[in-house]
Amino acid sequence: MRIYKVGGAVRDRLLGKPVTDIDWVVVGATTEEMLAKGFRPVGVDFPVFLHPKSGEEYALARTERKSGRGYGGFTFHASPEVTLEEDLIRRDLTINAMAEDDQQNLTDPYHGQRDLEARLLRHVSPAFAEDPLRVLRVARFAARYATLGFTVAPETLELMRQLSESNELEALTPERSWKEISRALMEDQPQVFVEVLRACGALKVLMPEVDALFGVPQPPAHHPEIDTGAHTLSVLQQAAIHKQPLTVRWACLLHDLGKGLTPEQEWPRHIAHEFKGLKLIKAVNERFKVPRDCQELALLVGEYHTHGHRAHELKPSTLLELLQSFDVFRRPQRFEEFIAACEMDARGRKGLEEKSYPQADYLRGAATAARNVAVQPLLEQGFKGPELGEAIKRERLKALKTYKEKA
Known part of the structure; x- marks a missing residue:
C-alpha cells in the first residue's frame, strides 16, 4: 500500500498558495485492507474512505471509462493493480495530475509542473472531452488563477469548443452546473469565467441570455464602454474587487438581461429593459435551480436598479414603494445587497470605477427614516x-x- 497526496494540494503548494483541502490516493490496496486499518467507507460509486483520525478522504487508485452521457456517465474500476499514473491520467488538467509521497517527492508524468511555470491550463488526455463538467471547471480555474497570469491552452480551448457544440453540456444537471458557477463567481476574477465560457461557445449553450448582451450598444453618455456584455463583465469584476457576497455577484451578472431583447432599430436606448429582463432572469434562475436568496435579489435588482441610480429624483411615494418591494422593515440586509449591486453597476462603467455613489447613503437614510x-x-x-x-x-x-x- 502506497499513499500519495494528489491534485489541488500539490498544485497549490508548488504555486506557494495556501493548501486547504487535501486529497489522497491509495495505490496497491484493497477495500478489505482499508477497512482493516480503520478507514470508514463513504464512496457510493467508487471506493472512498475517511481516515480514522483526520477524517480526510482517501480514494483507491482507479481508472474510468465513458459509459453514458453527462457528468455521471462513467464506469469506474479500482483494484490494487491500478498504477498511480493510470489514476492521474483520468484527471482534467496537467496541473491537477501531480502527486507527492510523504517525502514530497513529486510524481509528474503529464508535465504539470512545466505547465504551472508556463501558466497554462492544459488537459491531460483526450479523455478530457468525455466529461462536459470540465468545461465549467476549466473556466473556473481560469478565473481563480487569472491574477497569476494563467490562460487556457489553445488545444484545450478547442476541446472545450467541441464539447460545447456536441450537446453534451445539456446533459449536465442543474445542481452540478450551479455548484461550478457559484464557486466561479466567488473567485478573484469571476469575469474571466464568463469570458472563457464565451470563447469556447459554452456561454451560448448554458446562458444564452448573457451571451446575447455582447455586441449590444448602450448610450455612450451613460456607458462609455458602450457594449452591454463588456459592461456586465466589468460590473462583475467590481463586485469581486469590493468583496461582495454571491447574492450580489449573481444579481450583477443578470441585471441587464433585458437589453438583449431590445430591437436593433431602438439601439442604443433600452426602454423598459428592467421589466423586459425579468422573464429572462426567471428562466436562468430556474435552469440552474438557483438558491432562493440569489433568485430573489437578482429579480429585484433587475427590476429596480435604475431606481437606485435615480434615488435622489424619486418621489417620496415611489421611494416608499421601493422600500416595501424589498420588505426593508423585516429584511434590511436584502436592501443593503440591492444598494451594493446598484453601486457595482455604477462603478462598472469605463473610467468611472472610482466615482463615488452618493445614492447609497441616500437610500440607507430613506430606509432609516421610514423604519x-x-x-x-x-x-x-x-x-x-x-x-x-x-x-x-x-x-x-x-x-x-x-x-x-x-x-
Missing part, C-alpha cells in the same frame, strides 16, 4: 387591522417627505 416611524402611538390612537396599515403608510410617507426636503 423609525413608531407604531405604538398609532395603536394608542385606536388604529387596528387594515386601518393601522394605512396609518403606518401615511406616517412613513410623511417621514420620507421630510427626509427628502432635508437631504
